[in-house]
Amino acid sequence: DGGITQSPKYLFRKEGQNVTLSCEQNLNHDAMYWYRQDPGQGLRLIYYSQIVNDFQKGDIAEGYSVSREKKESFPLTVTSAQKNPTAFYLCASSTQAGPYEQYFGPGTRLTVT
């Protein structure tokens, strides 16, 4: 089955710790994205990557970092510099050519206490 997998589904961390969220896709998509979802605020773009070894900051990149060493993988690290990290994190991928459909993974709910 083609799709996007995210792990773990739930993640709990103490304040001050870095944590890495996994995202893998087997759709052969070049573009990958990370979004943060908070209640009533829709989806906000954290980082995106068009090709391997290249990525760009989105609208709320502060306190986050990413890497793109393989086409299939786009892990997100939530660092201790992120002031309010508790949220639902969604990974997505899309085609580079039309119809530009974007597909989402099942998400990771991160709770930092």
Next chain:
Amino acid sequence: QQQVKQSPQSLIVQKGGISIINCAYENTAFDYFPWYQQFPGKGPALLIAIRPDVSEKKEGRFTISFNKSAKQFSLHIMDSQPGDSATYFCAASLALYNFNKFYFGSGTKLNVKP
């Protein structure tokens, strides 16, 4: 500044009724308008999408109406069912150097009562 504005924030519809969710945008460079359906604890799933050269697109009970001059588009769910109860997001996509950036509305929580 929010690029895509969505309303209402929540919606209650009786089974068999029509659910209507509206979105408005400002940037005329947007060239792709998808709608996503999200169930609690799950990722959004692409439901239906439209391009600005088409005024309406229908897939089963779901229809997108697009008004380019008004910069508005809406999702209509005909014969709404309790299984349609979910959060719906509209989005708009902008082509940037062979890459598409997506802007999302704030979501509408739909509750279809049996």
